Amino acid sequence: MLKMSGIDVCRELRRTSNAGIVMVTARADETDKIIGLEVGADDYVTKPFSLRELHARVRSLIRRLEGRGEPQDKLLKRGDLTISESQMRVWKRGVEIALTPTEFRLLTALAARPGIVYSRLQLLQAAMEDDYLNDERTVDAHISKLRKKIEDDPSKPAFIQTVYGFGYRFGGGA
Known part of the structure; x- marks a missing residue:
């Protein structure tokens, strides 16, 4: 040299x-x-x-x-949705959807285990600050906003399904 x-x-x-x-x-x-x-x-x-x-x-x-190397991004693919947990980003049919941190945490909690029914309290604990743990109906408001963003028809949700009298489950968007 x-x-x-x-x-x-x-x-x-x-x-x-x-x-x-x-x-x-x-x-x-x-x-x-x-x-x-x-x-x-x-x-x-x-x-x-x-x-x-x-x-x-x-x-x-x-x-x-x-x-x-860099840790691999864990992507959840559920129907038309792709969820990047490390980037906190969501795409539907390749188009990015802007979610609030609470909406993102709710979605990932549900999408991580499709078909499993979560109570409102379980979702509160998974997605929200301690201040809201006494008001389980707060979850309903966030789920409603989330459905408007990710569902083709929020009145007939394919992804986030209501289990009457208990809570919600992720249906997969079939």
């Missing part, structure tokens, strides 16, 4: 990238290895080396890096 040492290249790469770095060098002194690893190399291979060993080390690094 003409203008920068391998240590400098590694240090510069690490400032701007989380990419895997395997240093391959003739410098086999313990101090050189320690410096290379300290400035950001993920592995340090000294010459002479076998290509099979280098290949195995690169594969090992790739396995480690795959586990280090």
Whole structure:
């Protein structure tokens, strides 16, 4: 390397990238290895080396890096709805629907377990602040607003269904 040492290249790469770095060098002194690893190399291979060993080390690094990536977004797909829990976003047929935080929490609580009936109190506990826990009918108002946003016909809901005398369940929007 003409203008920068391998240590400098590694240090510069690490400032701007989380990419895997395997240093391959003739410098086999313990101090050189320690410096290379300290400035950001993920592995340090000294010459002479076998290509099979280098290949195995690169594969090992790739396995480690795959586990280090961003957590996968958990998407709930229910009928025409797609719910991104990590982004707190909802789409119906690919069109984003703006929901309040309470509406979003109600929807995800219901959609997480389709068919399960939740009482108003259970939904209050899952979706709202403690201030509202004494007024279970608050859920009805939020469900009504949520239905207007996600249902094709809010008077005949396919997603959020009423279970008379108890609460609500997610029907799947069939």
